[in-house]
Amino acid sequence: MADAIKVLLVDDHQVVRRGLRTFLEVQDDIDVVGEAADGAEGVDRAEELKPDVILMDVKMPGMDGVDALRRLRELDNRARVLVVTSFTEQRTVVPALRAGAAGYVYKDVDPDALAGAIRSVHAGHILLQPEVAGALLSQEENNSGQGRAGALTEREREVLGLIADGRSNREIARALVLSEKTVKTHVSNILMKLDLADRTQAALWAVRHGVTG
Numbered sequence: 001m002a003d004a005i006k007v008l009l010v011d012d013h014q015v016v017r018r019g020l021r022t023f024l025e026v027q028d029d030i031d032v033v034g035e036a037a038d039g040a041e042g043v044d045r046a047e048e049l050k051p052d053v054i055l056m057d058v059k060m061p062g063m064d065g066v067d068a069l070r071r072l073r074e075l076d077n078r079a080r081v082l083v084v085t086s087f088t089e090q091r092t093v094v095p096a097l098r099a100g101a102a103g104y105v106y107k108d109v110d111p112d113a114l115a116g117a118i119r120s121v122h123a124g125h126i127l128l129q130p131e132v133a134g135a136l137l138s139q140e141e142n143n144s145g146q147g148r149a150g151a152l153t154e155r156e157r158e159v160l161g162l163i164a165d166g167r168s169n170r171e172i173a174r175a176l177v178l179s180e181k182t183v184k185t186h187v188s189n190i191l192m193k194l195d196l197a198d199r200t201q202a203a204l205w206a207v208r209h210g211v212t213g
């Protein structure tokens with residue numbers, strides 16, 4: 001299916017991968033394009049298959065999920081990573097989000113909620129539980145400083161506020177009556193001016209500094 005969301009499964013437990021695949025393959029708009037048993041293999045498969053979304057376990061032998069996320073960022077891989085974990089501790093989830101994950105779900109997540117989460121991160125949204133967002137904010141060093149906000153144009157501040165609201169580029173374009181290409185340019189400029197790596201960091205920065213949509 002040309003328009004289906006291409007998903008890569010990365011988990012060291014074969015039974016988990018099999019269960020995820022069994023459910024996702026009945027979704028009309030989701031196509032499981034491959035599997036990997038650890039982070040290193042996941043990175044290789046991501047580069048080979050170019051998935052839209054990666055379902056990534058955190059704790060795996062060898063290269064774990066956090067290191068795999070960092071490697072994908074170094075390679076500028078554009079896949080959105082949704083962490084699927086059985087660990088509820090913030091010390092497990094927060095590093096993955098800081099490494100570039102678009103959000104996370106637990107392995108006992110309702111199947112329909114998992115499909116919805118995949119569609120959501122694919123659309124550009126960020127999935128954060130309030131308590132984890134708070135932990136990220138408290139841990140995040142104020143690298144860019146409030147003064148960096150002055151480097152943003154009024155339009156860039158509007159875009160940043162909508163990013164903080166979890167809007168995708170398409171939704172931002174509609175809200176501001178812009179083309180998606182123009183929105184992407186604004187997002188790139190925001191990340192560059194604030195010295196941030198991705199939309200997750202941008203959303204957290206916006207919340208921290210009171211920039212809202």
